[in-house]
Structure formats: C-alpha cells, structure tokens
Amino acid sequence: MKHLIEVTLESKINQEGEITNIKRHGEGYLKIEGETTTVFFKTKDDKYKYVYRDNELEIIKDDAYKIGLNKDKKCDFRFEFDGYSLMGASETNVLDVDEGKVESSYSLFINGSKIGDYQSKLTYNIKKSK
Incomplete structure (x- = not known):
C-alpha cells in the first residue's frame, strides 16, 4: 500500500x-x-543525493531520503555527497505509522572516525491513498 505524504523534518x-x-x-x-x-x-532545500542501506545498498535518485523501519524499529543507513561517504547506525525511538511520527538518533562516522551525533524528528500527514 502506498500513501502520498507531506513531511516536516526537524x-x-x-x-x-x-x-x-x-x-x-x-x-x-x-x-x-x-x-x-x-x-x-x-525536502525542498535538499541539494545532495542520498544513498541509504536497508538490508542492501539502494540508490535513491532525485535527492530523496529513504528511511526503512522494520518491526524492530531499527535501520542502518549510508549516504554520500561531494565525494564523502558517511555511515551510521540508527536506533528508532518512536514509530507511530498511523499518527505519522518517527524519531531517531544516531552517530555519524567518516572513515571510522565519529564526527557527530544526529537526532531527527520526522512528522508526516497522509494526503491521499494511491
């Protein structure tokens, strides 16, 4: 099943x-x-192409994000821009598909060196079913 959504990423x-x-x-x-x-x-301000790994490497074109959430509420990811490759592991804290809320926190690494911690809060509204 596929639903069109509007999103806010903080x-x-x-x-x-x-x-x-x-x-x-x-x-x-x-x-x-x-x-x-x-x-x-x-998102409207994005200018980089992101590559996320969810079981296997998948290239998402048109500067898009992909967040894969399984029943364990965990996802691994990888994204690349300007010749850099960043990798991390995400622990999803809140997932409510019906209410449209995903909160996660993870650390970013470049070549094995930690460069920072990242927290994100994604909220979305379903526009219509397709």
Whole structure:
C-alpha cells in the first residue's frame, strides 16, 4: 500500500559541541509491505543525493531520503555527497505509522572516525491513498 505524504523534518546535529538545528518541509510517500514501513521523501532545500542501506545498498535518485523501519524499529543507513561517504547506525525511538511520527538518533562516522551525533524528528500527514 502506498500513501502520498507531506513531511516536516526537524534535525539537531551535535558536532564537536556545536549544536545546529534545522527544520525542513517536503513531500513523499509512505510504503507499507507486511511489517516493514518505508518512508520516501524529499525536502525542498535538499541539494545532495542520498544513498541509504536497508538490508542492501539502494540508490535513491532525485535527492530523496529513504528511511526503512522494520518491526524492530531499527535501520542502518549510508549516504554520500561531494565525494564523502558517511555511515551510521540508527536506533528508532518512536514509530507511530498511523499518527505519522518517527524519531531517531544516531552517530555519524567518516572513515571510522565519529564526527557527530544526529537526532531527527520526522512528522508526516497522509494526503491521499494511491
């Protein structure tokens, strides 16, 4: 089942003690297959292409995000931009598909070195079923 959604992504990045807060709006869709829910979305301010790993490497074109959430509420990810490859592991704290809330926190690494901690809060509204 696929639902079109409007999204708001609020991020808090702690990099070497410096905290940055970012709020972005966008749109995408929610895909539900069995016990796995995947949120695909693109925010209006994004200019990089993101590559996420959810069991296997998958390239998401058009500067889009993909967050794969399984019944364990965990997802691994990887994204690349400007020749850099960042990797991390995400522990999803809150997942309420019906109410449209996903909160997660994870650490980012470049070449094995930790560069910062990242917290995100994604909220979405289902526009219509497709």
